[in-house]
Amino acid sequence: MRVIFATWAWPSHLYAMVPLAWACRAAGHEVLVASEPQLTGTILRTGLPAAPVGRDVDAVAVFRDIVHPPEGRPGKGGGGPRVLGLLAELAESMTDDLVKLAEGWRADLIVSEPTAFAGPLAAAAVGVPAVRHLYGVDLLSAAGRFLPDVLAPMCEKLGLDGVEPFGAATVDPCPAGLQVPTGSRRLPMRYVPFNGAGALPPPTPRPAARRPRVCVTWGTTYSRLYSRMFLAGDIVRAIADLPVDVIVAVAPGQRDLLGALPPEAHVVEGAPLHLLLPRCDAVIAQGGAGTILTALDNGLPQVLVPRLPDHVRHAARIAETNAGVVVPAPGVEAAAIRDGLTAVLDDPAHRDAARSLRDEMRDQPPPARVVAELAHIGVGATADR
Missing domain, CATH: 3.40.50.2000 (Glycogen Phosphorylase B;)
Incomplete structure (x- = not known):
């Protein structure tokens, strides 16, 4: 054929x-x-x-x-x-x-x-x-x-x-x-994740006291359309005072859009998302379909901050299934991001819903x-x- x-x-x-x-x-x-x-x-x-x-x-x-x-x-x-x-x-x-x-x-x-x-x-x-x-x-x-x-x-x-x-x-x-x-x-x-070609990055060090690891990623669309909608750096700064380890996954050319980050944040550039998420406990992202499905494939609850119409609709389905929470735009504030992340990490219902969808995908x-x-x-x- x-x-x-x-x-x-x-x-x-x-x-x-x-x-x-x-x-x-x-x-x-x-x-x-x-x-x-x-x-x-x-x-x-x-x-x-x-x-x-x-x-x-x-x-x-x-x-x-x-x-x-x-x-x-x-x-x-x-x-x-x-x-x-x-x-x-x-x-x-x-x-x-x-x-x-x-x-x-x-x-x-x-x-x-x-x-x-x-x-x-x-x-x-x-x-x-x-x-x-x-x-x-x-x-x-x-x-x-x-x-x-x-x-x-x-x-x-x-x-x-x-x-x-x-x-x-x-x-x-x-x-x-x-x-x-x-x-x-x-x-x-x-679903078999494919987020582009790339090498497995070296493992990031973890403190002796195990803390949740959160991946912040913002896809590739916003940086191509309008850089002010690329909120990954703002998100990292918003959660800096929470007891979590942060991995910031960016595509080549996006690092400069992040601005100044807390020293504890670990930036990984050019690594496909499916190689990073098995090490993580939650995802904060923009609501793109590939990011959402790759996170679900790892059973991870999500905090989504969508701005584009298709991202809004994808994110809404995640919220409806209880596999994550949506922070609506405009007017995204640091407190809302922190509250959303605290919710998906502390309430096992979000993790259970994400894992249920993962199991369904794998079946x-x-x-x-x-x-x-x-x-x-x-x-x-x-x-x-």
């Missing part, structure tokens, strides 16, 4: 699909990862073969304008419609080349992350199945009624009467207890078993052509 994994150029969306793509290769299937040219280097660093398609679209500029319009000019408003417009532009930029790739390479199946609509469009155009691969809570399932209008111009261009944006099935690494109803048949899959089928489901979908449909 030949499988194309498709995403636009947002690394965390790619990372979510890497374990399944490698499982396909390990099972003897052929794999290509298709994305905008600017993601090529990131794809190659996962060890997977890359197929650049379409043209680069500056999604960062659009998101930056939504969260922080230039001074003196109000934002263009309508964050939801603007995001859907961006996703339509990304699909338009990639679809023609993805169709040519799928035809020329004789793909049997196209797997795409849920915001990469070029995947289901190209699959429909060449007559192969499309499968979605979630990277977190299915935030687009609620937008299903808007998607036919969003995709209609591209369907017309391709000569399609329409397209099923949710595909024939949805690969879902979330535990069912965290997930909302998915847009198509759910294929549960054990889901591993990627190798999901590959067999994909083969049934892909090869079976190809045989019928």
Whole structure:
């Protein structure tokens, strides 16, 4: 079976699909990862073969304008419609080349992350199945009624009467207890953390008196959009007087955004989060899907301080499951952060809820078993052509 994994150029969306793509290769299937040219280097660093398609679209500029319009000019408003417009532009930029790739390479199946609509469009155009691969809570399932209008111009261009944006099935690494109803048949899959390539950092020293170890991390999105929303340093300073050991996990280039930190805080730069969290007892973060799922995979309760709409919705599900607490923005104050961390460390109900979700995740089928489901979908449909 030949499988194309498709995403636009947002690394965390790619990372979510890497374990399944490698499982396909390990099972003897052929794999290509298709994305905008600017993601090529990131794809190659996962060890997977890359197929650049379409043209680069500056999604960062659009998101930056939504969260922080230039001074003196109000934002263009309508964050939801603007995001859907961006996703339509990304699909338009990639679809023609993805169709040519799928035809020329004789793909049997196209797997795409849920915001990469070029995947289901190209699959429909060449007559192969499309499968979605979630990277977190299915935030687009609620937008299903808007998607036919969003995709209609591209369907017309391709000569399609329409397209099923949710595909024939949805690969879902979330535990069912965290997930909302998915847009198509759910294929549960054990979450295998992949937060990028990197080396295991040396162990950090611990005082003789065992204290809880807290990881503070702020993902990569905020530093790209608006540095004042990068709150990791503020968080560390807010909890400096608590009896905890602090690890600050930052991506390359983020250290300067932290500001002056207490001398006890230990900064780790460039280490994938899944290599750090097994040493920790709790996480304070921004609410990104990859961070949330990696923390849950380690059974860690979380304090989440979301600012972006998708982070707000992911964080809300964590609070609803009692696996953590949310400190709402704006107006984040040090006392609220300290209270949130004290709550998740002192109340065993938060830890128990996080571990329950961890156990549920680990009971889901591993990627190798999901590959067999994909083969049934892909090869079976190809045989019928």
